[in-house]
Amino acid sequence: MTYLSGSSQYATLSTGERLSEIAQRVGETVAGRFAHDVDRDARFPAEAVDALRSEGVLSALVPVEQGGMGASISDLSDTIRLLSRHCAATGCVLAMHVEQLFMLLKFGTTPSLRRVVEELVEKQLLIANANSEVGLGGDVMRSRTALEPEGDGWRFDKQALAASFARHADLVLSTARRAPDGADTDQAVALFRAADFTLEDTTGWDTLGLRGTCSSGLHLCGHVTAENLFPVPFSEMANGGGGQLRHVLLTAVWTGLAEAAMEQAHQAVRAAARRSIGTTQQPAMRLAEIMTEVQVVRGMLADACNRIEEAIAADNLEDIDLIMALRNVKIVTSTTAVRVATAALQICGINGYRRGPDHPLERILRDACGGLIMVSNDRYLLENAQMLPVRKGI
Template structure:
């Protein structure tokens, strides 16, 4: 075993020694089921009123789910990305908006865990976030550049170790309910739009002025209004690596996988409703299958394929994370990372997002055909209208058109497009 591997193993053993208070994935899944039950009781009201799922979020805080993915060294449970994906899938079967809020929160947590742990302010922040179960949000969009998170118009004004920033964001999901917002900006006023940093801005260091409303087709509980955000603080609140690296290594891999788990959870709940409707029909006419039998079989098959596809991507992301830890332990430069592997993972995650966001909509459309008017109406146990409306947001969260163009560019750099079994 080389020195780098020994250092990694020693770190893992030390973490195990500190993990007596950390919960297992089984315990966390049980907690997520309890939260999902509470979320389900309020999901219709959240949807009708386009209000924040306060009851579900309070339950997440009570169950200490916000720190599930924080390493045990910082007081969290150290749950793997695959484990968090299963939590998201479970929560989504109760309330899509609550589950998406949880997934977006975790995509911000991982940015600090992966790229801020060497800074004392960031370590102290993680400790406080775990202790107080803070909810983290993200401000990456901007009025002058739209949804292109890889460019910023606003810039950090840093003087004598203190910064100020002002950003006009067309959407900040659940921003006014978050305890902290992670904000992208240009590194300094003379920096080009792509030279970005990520700032950790607790709510006591920033102000929000709401600009616009959130009256939408679906995902109404995410409360993603636009805001004028003004933040100030110390230089240590700025993560020390470029945002491009944070996005490639942490934010996007976690976002695409956890969003996909939410979409699968929504579709799974719709299929479970359709399955129960089908069983009720079959009991009414013993010996004869209802005419929707083939649709149900196809919907279940597609859900299983989506789950298998997500598991494959989760395994790839976790393998990449392990390799990054080994490189960091051996003090290897980023240039030592295999370029073909990183390009392959990026294109795979893009294709994951495309396939799951489209397939989930198709699955729920099939369940609507199975349940018929009972699925079309909003006041039956078999209603899937909310599921369908929520899932129509999936192709829009980082536009599928933009992702397809990015994927095509990545495929130009790859020798083979399809890979092997």
């Protein structure tokens, strides 16, 4: 695999500028070009992910001294936002991959997991996640599946509720109880190669939106050894950054969708203005309203990136104020994306309602709905509500 991360064409750019250039170019020429097909056929955005691979973006988070780009969370969130303006499935794939890579870099401290990082940089491996489990809904902090002793390791046999792009990934991270007699909260995390496991599709993925994420239910089955296991429990990994990072990176997707919807509405307002020069039409006022909402989500995303970067630097990602604030960011931005897309539909009228390669708005609206349930906003509201009575101030 050759990629261009060391290319002289980028010599004068910062990492953020370089990623931004790549995201705009890949977004416009690849992700956007195939977005309609990806959505129509509910297929993996292979062309866009291959383009990101060839630019070294799948290892952008890895420090420079380990062969990556040393990108910050802000750099990556910007990359995801820009890609999501063209194809939210591509943005989601990158967001979920980066979250898993963050876990691998922070918690994969064993020699075998360190070697996986080297291989990921060299071959631009893609990492999926299969934590949620049939019967447990969005409660990923518990597992039914247990590691069953088998030969030199354990049998891993799990009914995953939804595992985005796992059948297109090279590596999968997945939780299970540490032992058959262990508590459902005593979870270990295994990292395995998709090629070494059987991954049987149990539900298909014929969904309202985010169809290109290919997040079908899967029956995952294979053998893991101690080399595959992270040395710390899942609770430490989730609370130590995995969950927080997911909020920020997926917020970049919801923000990109809101921007894409606003862009469609803007085009419609400009076309209407050309037809009746000198008058301000009511849709323009609605667009001005949309702008205020998009400004809010952009501001929330920027603030969330700053806060998470400060927390990474200070090693206090477990701070409860931060966790509650990031849940709020996810709730507000995902609901706003749906509201903005719906308002844009009213501006664009029947042309926004039409389907087809030249009418992306209805796809944007359907994709935005995914944000509400990935993970359920109600679940986060309840988690925050449980904290409020014991907080001295908010």
